[in-house]
Amino acid sequence: MSSSVNLEKALTELFGYDSFRDGQKEIIESVLKGKNTLGTLPTGSGKSICYQLPALLLKGVTVIVSPLISLMVDQVKLLKYNGIKEVIAINSLLNFDEKEKAFKQLNRYKMIYCSPEMLQHQSFVTRLKQLKISLFVIDEAHCISQWGHEFRPDYLRLKEIIQVLNNPTVLALSATATPDVQKDIIKQLGINMTSFIYPIDRTNISYSICHVNGEKEKNDELIHVLNKINAPTMIYFSSRRMSEQISALLQKHFPNRNIAFYHGGMTQEDRLLIQQQFMNDQLDIICCTSAFGMGINKDNIRLVIHYHLPSTMEAFIQETGRGGRDGSHSVSLLLYSRGDELIPSQLIDLELPDDYLIEQFIKLKRNDDPLIETMSLTETQERFLNYHVEKLSQESLTIEQIINKIKLIRNERNHIKKNSIYKLIQWIEAKKCRRVTLFESFQKHVRKPDYECCDQCGFDIFQWVYHSSNESNYNTSWQMILEDMFNRRWKNEEEKITTRVD
Amino acid sequence: MNYESIILHMLSKLERERTVNSVYHILRGKRSAQTIQDIHLFNLQQFYGIYPNLNLKNYEEWITRFKQNHWINENDNMFTLTDEGHIFVEKQLMNKPLKFDGLKFHRKDQLFLKTLQLLCQTVSNLIYDNHQFIPIVDSLPIQQKVKKMIRKYRENRPELYEGLFIDLYTIFNELSEEPIDYLARQLTSANQIGLSKQQIAELENSTDHDIHFVTIHLIHQMLSIVEQNKGKYPFLEQLIDTEQSRTLTHSASITERLLNQRKTIEDISRIRRLKVSTIEDHIVEIATQNQHFSIRPFVDERLEKEIIARLNEANTARLKIIKDMLPDTVTYFQIRLVLTKWSLFSNEQGGREDEFIR
The missing domain is CATH 3.40.50.300 (P-loop containing nucleotide triphosphate hydrolases)
Structure with missing residues (x-):
């Protein structure tokens, strides 16, 4: 055609x-x-x-x-x-x-x-x-x-x-x-x-979960893995503080690698620099939160580690999916310590308004009370409340009925989200193929992987051999930086040669 | 250079006179009459607005550390430097005068740095014949400014490449006694994305605050070198924002306009529906900005002399003490005006206040 x-x-x-x-x-x-x-x-x-x-x-x-x-x-x-x-x-x-x-x-x-x-x-x-x-x-x-x-x-x-x-x-x-x-x-x-x-499973990613006991063991395991594998790596955290701490810890252990952190608390300028350094292969390891947007492509990420549990299966699929965009092999490693699910679970409870906030909001809203501005709701909470109040106000309900309905809606949302964490835990604990259990709720058939499948199917991350060839050398003196920037090094060499001939 | 010596130096000028937080407001370049008046009164103009992104939590941590180090004592909202504190500042700043010029360059400095960063990235990519890159500066006005400059040299690109290189090489050389590498590493080329302040701090075993101050210190020196040698750095000159940086708040400038129309304080207060005290704040602010501003409509000559006499006696800038020494009819507003005028003169003319009193 x-x-x-x-x-x-x-x-x-x-x-x-x-x-x-x-x-x-x-x-x-x-x-x-x-x-x-x-x-x-x-x-x-x-x-x-x-x-x-x-x-x-x-x-x-x-x-x-x-x-x-x-x-x-x-x-x-x-x-x-x-x-x-x-x-x-x-x-x-x-x-x-x-x-x-x-x-x-x-x-x-x-x-x-x-x-x-x-x-x-x-x-x-x-x-x-x-x-x-x-x-x-x-x-x-x-x-x-x-x-x-x-x-x-x-x-x-x-x-x-x-x-x-x-x-x-x-x-x-x-x-x-x-x-x-x-x-x-x-x-x-x-x-x-x-x-x-279309099937959403990624056939070039191998999945691996490592059970550890507490933070110390988690850090040891992380260092152990990175000691073995020197490749473009992303490590996901659910807290800004931890992304900074582990970044510092790794830098101490691997002084010859370039390691940086990235999170939403940094200035816009710094975020741009770090993001572009990573794209430009100047960084080997980036310790980040989910704020690290990947609209800008880097296609040679070889290892995606989850230091913390993601909030949902979907988030996990999305984040691991940042590996191997070039079609070559990429590995996902989840470090899990019993009790890790508490963090995302607490975050869920904080996301939507609690009973008190719902009651206050509806009462103030009913009276058009300007005090509503002082309630210090998060953006998400405000959006949630405004949307449902507007929707329910079209039905003829009493204030108590509205409050109860909104509480029910909130409980249902929280239930759906917590269920998602529960599913993740089930996935982690299951003694079945990771790939099949990860994608089976999204599609009927899970495809055959291009490389090793998962730890359950015999993939051992420590047997995986990968060595990046790129050794980046930072220019550190201002003269070197300017000469590189304006492409003068070659010219200077030439000048030197001509002066020598003279 | 480290942040400790800068902050402690600033504190040493304000001890017994103001609270510790005045330093925070000066660093952030707060545009309130109080802050603007303070920088003139205590000769802290050079630090105005040199750290606009400083957050209060960080600042409070510094102060806590200073107390733990026994550099300062604080009680009843008043603070003093200890002997150790004074010795530390003196040692740190001995033979190394700070060359900030915050009052002149605040805001201009950040704009200049960002424009320079984007221009370097753009020029370098063009030199390496790479026409696809993602700008490291998001700001649209800065992107437009750089685009305009590149377009200007459409016919003769090498002139721009060569010129910018020579400008930078010359001025960096001029500043080679300073840690100019710190600034250079923040620049992006076609091959290498610049480092963040945090990353430089890690490499140098320093803090990002220190790197920030070092960077701004370097930028201020570059700006003043370029401004004092008109024509010597034609390309860097083009990056400086020529727009006069107005330190007058918007509201104060409206009051200024009404004053020029010979309106009284009460008139302005009525017209603008603002409190008389607010208008008075504006007038003090205007007086700090404009040394030709006449305070005569508000303070007559005799009163002015009397206030100055008491000021010299008391040897303090604490208004309460001075007010208590004067008749009840004299207002704080009048004292502040005289204080402002007096401190402006003493700064401008090397402290010859006797000439002013005559």
Whole structure:
């Protein structure tokens, strides 16, 4: 077909890839035909190409709904890096003037990234209505589903927005949607969708779990493994403090390797530097929290270690999926000590409002009491409460009924999330193939791995041999730094030679 | 250079006069009348705004450590340096005067550094013929500024490459007595992403606070060298933000405009629906910024002389003590105005207050 030839050509010209990966082309063709489409693809398989290519081929504008600012910002950077400049992220990082300016020039862009919350701003939606929106993309679409691990109430309002924007083609994408969640996405959007469900298991990753007893043993084991394996490594932590502490500990043990930490508490400038050093192979090991966005690609990560338990199976799949994007072998190692599940479990309890906060909020809200501003709710708590209060106020309920309903909803959400941790523990304790048990709730058949499978199937991380060849040498004196920066070293050599000949 | 000596030096100028937190506000460049007045009164202009990202928790930890080291004593919100504290500062800063110029360069310094970082990254990538890279500075205005500069040399790129190299080489050479490597390592080339302050601190067995102060100290020296040698560093000169850095708060500048229209304090208070004391704060702030500002409408000559006489007697900047020595009709506002005017003069003219009193 001639159209498919064109698609390949466009892919090469616009993004520099030679060919499509599994599923990309099918999803793109469906979208270009104007069909509402649901696609699941594994992390690290180029999900974003599925909408970026159509966005550039279609007349009109593509709106992309993304749950995290850091994700949007990284995507925009990556597109600009590829020479695609007509892209913008509308989010709370823009100040008033920048936002005004962006709204005025919205017609200049081919791709507009925004959060679901931003789509609740009347001025923004009004401006969007004046444009021809040809494609409406919902990234991380599992956020729509109450059964999803990352449910965000404002995602449920997208259905109305799609109608307000004159029913553009909808593309919903996820890397972690179980069949239940897939059904729920279609139901909540209230439209017919063509589904392209691809297996999300990664065949080039070997999984390994190491049981340890307490922090001391965990650190010993970590050092033991890193002693054996010198490769581009990510280590995930659930606390900022620990990422710093272990980074310092490892630096002491491995003075010849470049090790850094990265978390949301650092300044924006430092985060950019560390991220780019890692991309540029200047760092061997990065100790990070989930704040380490990977919209910017590094494809040669060989080892992903979880020092702490992630909060969900989905988060674990996503984070381990950052390894081996080049298709070569990558290893996942989870260090588990009994009781580790307490941290994520406590975090869950803090995420949504407790009984007292719910009661206070509803009472103050009912009286339009300005004291509501002083309640010091987190952003998530406020969003949760506002969404449900608004929704329930359409039914004729007493204040007590509203309070009780919201408490029930909260309990249910907490239950779903804690269940997810419970599933993780089950997975860790099971004496069955890691790969099968990790992915069986997402897909019927788990594929055969390209390399060793998992510790249960005989993979021993200590038998794994990997040595990185790159020895990075830091320039440390200002003269060397400037000579390298301006490419003067060679010239100086030449000058020296000529003077010698003279 | 270390943060201990800088903070302790600042504290030594404020002991018995202000609380320890005044230093924190000065470092952060707080734009309140009180802070701006303090820097002039106590001759701390050079430190104004040199650490805008300092957080209170860190600062409080420093103070706690100073107390543990027996460098300072604090009671009843007043603090003093111990003999050890004074000796430490003297030893640390002996023969090494601090060359910060915060009042002049705060905010400009960060802008200059970031612009330099992005320009170096861009130029280096162009030199290595690499047209794809991710900018290490996110700020749009800075990106636009660098783009504009690159575009300006569209016809003659080597002129920019050569010129920037020579500018940097010359000025780094000029500063080679200083730890200029610390600054150079924060720059990004096509081959190597720059280090963060935290990373440099690790390599040097130092703290990121120290590296911050060293960096700002170097930037201030670079800025003043460039400004004092107009034309010698044509490329670095272009990176300096020419916009006059206004230290006057927005609100105070509105008051200033109304004052110029010959409105009285009471008029302004009514027009702006602000308290009289707020307008008075503004006026003191304006007086600290503008040494030609006349305090005459608020303090007559006779009263001014009397206040100065008491000031000299008391030898303190604590307003309460001075107020108690004066008639009840004299207001704090009047004392503050005179104090401001007086300290501005003494700084400008090497402390010849007798000439001022005449």
